[in-house]
Structures are given as C-alpha cells and as structure tokens.
Amino acid sequence: MCADKDNSQSMTVAKISGVCTKKVEPVGRWFEAYGNRKRSKQSLSYHSLNSSSSAESSSEVSEDEEDEHLLITLDPTDWKNQDHYAVFGLGKLRYRATDQQIKHAYKKKVLKHHPDKRRARGETVKEGDDDYFTCVTRAWEVLGISQKRRSYDSIDPKFDEDIPSQCTESRDDFYGVFGPVFEENSRWSNKKNVPMLGNEPATYEEVNRFYSFWYDFDSWREFSYLDEEDKEKGEDRYERRYIEKQNKAARQKRKKEEVVRIRELVDNAYACDPRIQRFKDEEKRKKLEQKKAKQDAARAKVEQEQKIRDQEREEELRKKEVQEEATRAKNAAEKKEREIQKKLLKKEKKTFRTFMKERDYFSPDEASKVNNMQDSDRLAELLSLESLKALNTDLASSEDLEKQKELFLKQVESLNNKLEEEKQKNVESLKRTSGEESGSKLKDWSAEETQLLIKAVNVFPAGTVQRWETVANFITQHIPTSNRSAKEVLAKAKDLQKIKETYGRQKAAVNEKAYQSFEQTQQKTVPPGAGKKNELDNPSERFVTAAEYQVAETGTNPAPWTAEEQKLLEQALKTYPTSTKDRWEVIASVIATRSKKDCMKRYKEIVEMVKAKKAAQAATAAKAKK
Numbered sequence: 106m107c108a109d110k111d112n113s114q115s116m117t118v119a120k121i122s123g124v125c126t127k128k129v130e131p132v133g134r135w136f137e138a139y140g141n142r143k144r145s146k147q148s149l150s151y152h153s154l155n156s157s158s159s160a161e162s163s164s165e166v167s168e169d170e171e172d173e174h175l176l177i178t179l180d181p182t183d184w185k186n187q188d189h190y191a192v193f194g195l196g197k198l199r200y201r202a203t204d205q206q207i208k209h210a211y212k213k214k215v216l217k218h219h220p221d222k223r224r225a226r227g228e229t230v231k232e233g234d235d236d237y238f239t240c241v242t243r244a245w246e247v248l249g250i251s252q253k254r255r256s257y258d259s260i261d262p263k264f265d266e267d268i269p270s271q272c273t274e275s276r277d278d279f280y281g282v283f284g285p286v287f288e289e290n291s292r293w294s295n296k297k298n299v300p301m302l303g304n305e306p307a308t309y310e311e312v313n314r315f316y317s318f319w320y321d322f323d324s325w326r327e328f329s330y331l332d333e334e335d336k337e338k339g340e341d342r343y344e345r346r347y348i349e350k351q352n353k354a355a356r357q358k359r360k361k362e363e364v365v366r367i368r369e370l371v372d373n374a375y376a377c378d379p380r381i382q383r384f385k386d387e388e389k390r391k392k393l394e395q396k397k398a399k400q401d402a403a404r405a406k407v408e409q410e411q412k413i414r415d416q417e418r419e420e421e422l423r424k425k426e427v428q429e430e431a432t433r434a435k436n437a438a439e440k441k442e443r444e445i446q447k448k449l450l451k452k453e454k455k456t457f458r459t460f461m462k463e464r465d466y467f468s469p470d471e472a473s474k475v476n477n478m479q480d481s482d483r484l485a486e487l488l489s490l491e492s493l494k495a496l497n498t499d500l501a502s503s504e505d506l507e508k509q510k511e512l513f514l515k516q517v518e519s520l521n522n523k524l525e526e527e528k529q530k531n532v533e534s535l536k537r538t539s540g541e542e543s544g545s546k547l548k549d550w551s552a553e554e555t556q557l558l559i560k561a562v563n564v565f566p567a568g569t570v571q572r573w574e575t576v577a578n579f580i581t582q583h584i585p586t587s588n589r590s591a592k593e594v595l596a597k598a599k600d601l602q603k604i605k606e607t608y609g610r611q612k613a614a615v616n617e618k619a620y621q622s623f624e625q626t627q628q629k630t631v632p633p634g635a636g637k638k639n640e641l642d643n644p645s646e647r648f649v650t651a652a653e654y655q656v657a658e659t660g661t662n663p664a665p666w667t668a669e670e671q672k673l674l675e676q677a678l679k680t681y682p683t684s685t686k687d688r689w690e691v692i693a694s695v696i697a698t699r700s701k702k703d704c705m706k707r708y709k710e711i712v713e714m715v716k717a718k719k720a721a722q723a724a725t726a727a728k729a730k731k
Contacts, residue, residue: 175191175192176192176218176237176240176241177237179192179237179240181234181235181236181237181240181243182234184239184240184243184244185330187243187244188262188263189243189247189248190202190248192214192240192244193207193210193211193214193241193244193248194210194213194214195207195210196263199258199261199263200258200261200292204251207248207249208249211241211245211248211249214241215241218237218238218241253330255327256327256328257330259325259326259327260331264289265289268286268366268369268370268373269282269283269370269373269374269377270373271373271376271377275373275377276377276379279374279377279378279379280302280304280305283373283377284301284302286370287302287319287370287374288301288302290367290370293324293325293326294322294325295323295324295325296318296323300314300315300318300319301315302315302374303315305379305380307380309384309387312378312380312381316371316374316375319367319370319371319374320368320371322367322371324364324367326360326363327356327360328355328356328359328360329352329356331355331356331359332352332355332356333351333352333355334352335348336348336349336352446490449490449494450490450493453490453494453497454485454493456497457481457485457493457497457500458485460497460500460501461477461478461481461513464506464509464510466478467506467509467510467513467514477513480513480517481513483517483520484516484517484520487520487524488516488520496512496516499512500512500513550597551587553584554580554584554587554589555597555601557579557580557583557584558576558580558594558597558598558601559601560714561575561576561579561580561721562576562598564579564717565579565718565721570722570725571725571729573591573592573594573595573598574591574725574728574729575721575722575724575725576591576594576598576721577590577591577594578721578724578725578728579718580594582720582724583717661703662699662700662703666699666707670696670698670699671707673695673696674692674696674704674707674708677691677692677695677704678692678708689701689704692704
C-alpha cells in the first residue's frame with residue numbers, strides 16, 4: 106500500500122511476497138564474544154574489560170583453549186611439573202606467545218578463577234595454597250618474568266627430544282623427516298636467521314652454510330628450571346654454595362647431553378642427505394676435469410713461456426738500447442747544465458770579489474781587512490749560486506757604503522750561524538750513535554731500583570724464560586719512570602754479585618776474628634771444667650735465641666726470613682687451612698722465631714710477589730709476540 110502526502114488516501118501498489126526460510130551462518134567477532142559470554146556465564150560488563158583490539162587479537166589466537174577441567178584437576182603442591190601455557194590457555198602458541206598475550210590470559214584467569222570471584226558466584230574455594238588458583242599464580246610467576254620464562258621454555262614438556270635415525274625411511278623421505286626436526290630445534294639458537302634444511306635444488310653454498318651453522322650450533326638452552334633444590338632455601342652460605350654446586354653440575358651434565366643430541370642430529374642428517382653424495386660426485390667429476398685441464402694448460406704454458414721468453418729477450422734488448430741512449434742524453438744534458446752552473450757561479454764569485462776589492466773590503470786598517478778578506482773568500486766558496494747572486498744584487502742595488510758593509514757582515518754572521526748549527530747537529534748525531542750504551546751505563550741506579558732488582562732476581566731464578574727482560578719489566582711495573590733495558594739490568598746484577606762476594610769474604614773474616622776474640626775472653630773468665638759441670642747439672646736446658654727474645658719483647662722480628670723459617674711457614678699454611686680456628690696463632694706457634702704479625706705480613710708479601718711475577722711474565726710474553 107502507498108499513502109499520499111496528505112494521508113488522505115491509500116491505495117494498493119503490489120502484493121507482499123510469501124514467508125520463506127533462509128540459512129544464516131553465525132560469524133564475526135561479536136558472535137564469538139557472545140558465545141564466550143554464554144559459555145563462561147559472564148556478563149556484558151566483564152566482556153567490556155577485554156574489548157580492546159589487543160584483547161580481541163588474543164581471543165582470536167587462543168580459540169577457546171581454556172580448559173576448566175584442567176585447572177580443577179591440577180595439584181597446587183606439584184605446580185612445578187604443570188604445563189604453564191596450558192594453564193593460561195596458550196597450549197598451542199607456547200613459546201611463540203607474546204608478553205601481551207600472556208598478560209591478557211592471566212588477567213582473564215584472575216577475573217574468572219580468583220577465589221573472591223568464585224565465592225561471589227557461590228562456588229567452593231579451598232583455603233590458602235591448597236586452592237587450584239595457586240597454579241595460576243605460579244604460572245604467572247614463571248611466564249611473567251622473561252628470565253624464568255626462558256628457563257621454562259628450555260625444558261618445554263611439549264618439545265620432542267627424539268631425533269631421526271639413519272634408516273631407509275629417513276633416506277627415502279629425507280626432507281619430510283629431518284626438515285621439521287631442524288625447524289623445531291632452531292628455536293634454541295642464539296643467532297638469528299637460522300638456515301633451514303632446504304630442498305633438492307639447493308646449491309652447494311646453501312648446504313655448506315646449513316651444516317656449518319648446525320655443527321657450530323650455539324644454543325641458549327639451559328636447565329636451571331630442573332634444579333632439584335633452590336639455593337635460597339639454604340640455611341647458611343655453605344649450604345647455599347653446596348646446593349649451587351650440585352645444581353651447576355646437573356645443568357652442565359644436561360647441557361653436554363643437549364650438545365651430543367644436536368651433534369647426533371646433524372650427523373644423521375649429513376649421512377642421509379642425498380645432496381651430499383651429489384656434491385661428492387660433482388666434486389669428483391670437477392677434479393677429473395680440472396686435472397685434464399691442468400695437463401693441457403701445463404703443456405700450453407710451456408709453449409707460451411718459451412714464446413714469451415723469446416719476445417722478452419728481444420724486448421729487453423730493445424729497451425736496453427733505448428735506456429742506454431736515454432742515459433747518454435741525460436748525462437750529456439746534466440754535464441751541460443753543470444758547466445753552465447759552474448760558469449755562472451764563477452762569474453758571481455768574480456763579481457763579488459771585484460766588488461769587495463773595489464770597496465777595500467769595508468775596512469780602513471789591515472787587521473780587520475784580513476778578517477774581511479777571509480770572510481769574503483768563505484762566502485764566495487760556501488754560498489750557493491742563488492745566495493751569492495742575491496747577495497751581489499743587494500750590494501749593487503745599494504750605493505751607501507755603510508749599508509753595503511752591513512749587508513756583508515749580516516751575510517757573514519748568517520753563514521757562521523749556519524755552520525755552527527751543522528756542527529752542533531753532527532756532534533749530537535755522533536753522541537746518539539756511539540754514546541748510547543756508554544750513557545746508559547753511566548746512569549745511576551736509585552736505592553729503590555736496586556732493592557727491586559734484588560727482589561726480582563730472587564723471584565725469577567736462573568732458568569726463567571727471558572729472565573732479564575722479565576726482571577726489567579718487573580722494575581718498570583713498580584717504578585714507571587725507570588726505563589731499564591735487559592742489558593742494564595744484567596750489568597747491575599753482576600756488579601751486585603761482585604759486591605756481595607766481597608762483602609761475604611769481609612764478613613767471614615770479621616766473624617772469624619770476633620769468634621777468636623770471644624774464645625780468648627772465655628778462657629780467661631770461665632774456670633776449667635765449669636762448662637762441663639753446668640752441662641751435667643742442666644742436661645735438658647734450652648737457651649733462648651736472640652730472635653725469640655726479640656719476638657717476646659717487641660712482638661715482631663725485623664730480621665729477614667731465613668730459608669728454614671720460609672719452609673716452616675709453607676708447611677704450616679698447607680697443614681692448617683683457612684677453616685682452622687685461630688689459624689695464624691697456630692702457625693706462629695710452629696715458628697718460634699716469628700710472631701703472628703710477622704707470619705701474616707710475610708704471607709701478604711708472598712701473594713704480592715706471585716702476582717707481580719705473573720704480571721711481569723705476561724708482559725714479557727706479550728712483548729715477545731709483538
């Protein structure tokens with residue numbers, strides 16, 4: 106029916122068609138959202154929290170992976186063995202799930218399964234960690250932190266550790282059997298752009314790159330998630346160290362097994378790869394062709410070389426003739442140029458001498474005249490053509506006699522200065538070339554350098570590789586301003602050895618003389634037999650040494666350590682480890698002539714000595730490599 110504008114009249118235009126039935130397929134994200142709300146028994150307000158574009162994307166990817174039965178059946182006490190991705194409904198995505206998807210899935214689980222939400226819906230909730238919501242929390246603690254998620258991904262329970270074997274099936278369907286395995290294991294690579302297995306038409310470079318990469322496979326996979334004990338649960342640091350040591354050993358063992366597994370996978374693939382045999386056949390054929398080509402080339406080369414030698418001989422003779430002709434022409438031109446220069450110089454000399462003679466050498470008396478004559482001769486003989494020509498021009502351009510004299514004296518002074526500079530340079534050059542070694546020997550050694558030299562000689566005994574270079578480096582490390590060479594160090598060491606021998610002989614003589622004087626004094630003051638009587642009266646009496654008396658009185662012994670004391674200290678350090686109670690008191694009791702302070706000080710000196718020795722040897726080795 107139809108009505109006019111004034112609604113005054115209606116009329117029939119056409120009949121309405123009959124009712125028909127059509128099949129409509131429910132599609133679209135809004136229908137999906139409605140289905141999710143219907144299944145999860147959620148209100149529209151709950152769905153509005155997840156209505157952002159990223160949430161819609163996560164819902165589309167997850168595709169109803171949530172399994173409430175799985176959550177309810179999980180054991181909260183065994184949360185470590187649960188599938189954390191399955192808890193969040195990301196069982197298909199797993200390690201490919203983004204952080205945003207994990208966060209969104211966690212929020213959904215919290216909004217739906219939080220104890221407070223379930224209590225509001227009238228569901229039964231267990232108290233504390235016994236409720237299955239603990240599994241959701243644990244899953245978030247693992248997957249929500251990048252480092253812990255990486256540890257969990259390393260032991261993904263859904264990852265297939267099996268590798269194909271070298272069997273007929275693997276050879277027949279090589280790409281179908283090994284391709285997915287390599288693609289799955291590529292997730293462990295530290296490097297990006299992991300090469301895949303490829304197909305039959307692959308080139309040699311592609312196959313070689315593939316096997317080179319996988320034979321040097323750098324895996325980030327680690328197994329800390331499987332640690333049996335948490336070191337933070339240790340009661341003290343010793344227990345924590347022990348737990349960490351056990352965990353580290355277990356990780357290394359699994360890491361080695363992983364390396365062996367990857368290597369076995371690559372070996373099996375290499376053995377079954379049909380392209381390898383094809384490349385080997387091609388290589389063999391190429392070698393035969395190359396061998397034949399090489400023989401032909403050798404034969405042609407001999408012929409060509411003979412031909413080239415003949416041509417080179419002819420060319421050499423021609424070039425030699427041309428070169429000789431050019432040399433003769435050059436020599437003639439140079440000779441002509443020298444003659445011209447010689448004539449010009451002779452002319453300038455004559456002009457200069459005539460000018461000086463006409464001016465009476467700018468001197469009224471005979472004494473100064475002789476000196477000026479000598480200076481003028483020196484100028485004429487030593488100045489170059491350009492300098493002499495310039496001097497003549499300057500003298501001729503000036504009519505004032507005093508100014509001419511001033512120019513002459515200035516030129517003489519300049520020549521004298523130049524000669525003096527050249528003389529000084531020659532003297533310095535001679536000093537540098539011939540006096541370096543003697544100058545270095547005359548350089549005095551400071552007391553600190555001498556002490557370090559004595560110490561270094563004891564630290565680096567005879568037989569040490571590059572001993573004197575090492576000693577020189579040792580001294581330079583402690584005194585940066587000292588730049589002693591190995592020769593200087595060796596010479597100084599020999600001088601000190603001579604001084605030591607002379608001093609030793611003098612000391613022995615003095616000690617012998619003192620001992621004789623002591624014996625004579627004892628014979629005068631002690632009655633005969635008195636010593637024997639005392640020995641019999643006190644057969645077990647022990648006399649206190651001077652060193653022991655010094656330690657008892659002052660608490661330290663400043664005397665140098667003897668070899669016997671050093672030996673006792675080393676033995677005591679081995680016998681009484683750092684865990685010994687009152688270790689240094691015990692060590693000091695072993696060495697009667699040393700106190701606790703002396704022992705600790707000596708130990709520090711030994712440690713510093715060892716460090717310095719290693720540093721000096723390292724520096725010497727580095728210098729030797731250069």
